[in-house]
Amino acid sequence: MVELKKDISEIKVCNQCGEINYDNVNFCQDCGSMLKDFTHVFCDICGAKNSIENKTCDECKNLL
């Protein structure tokens, strides 16, 4: 499978404040909210909350 949009997978957009954080941090650099949720993942494209078991976003079908 071709790996698309690798640069997007390396950042986490805070779902609380919208700050862009790099993937090696677990907490938002701006507001301190937890970026890694161990039961859910947030879509990088649309921000939808998805089960960690999802391979693609329920909303936009982005590869999680």
Ligand SMILES: [Zn+2]
């Ligand atoms: Zn934040």
Ligand SMILES: [Zn+2]
């Ligand atoms: Zn999405």
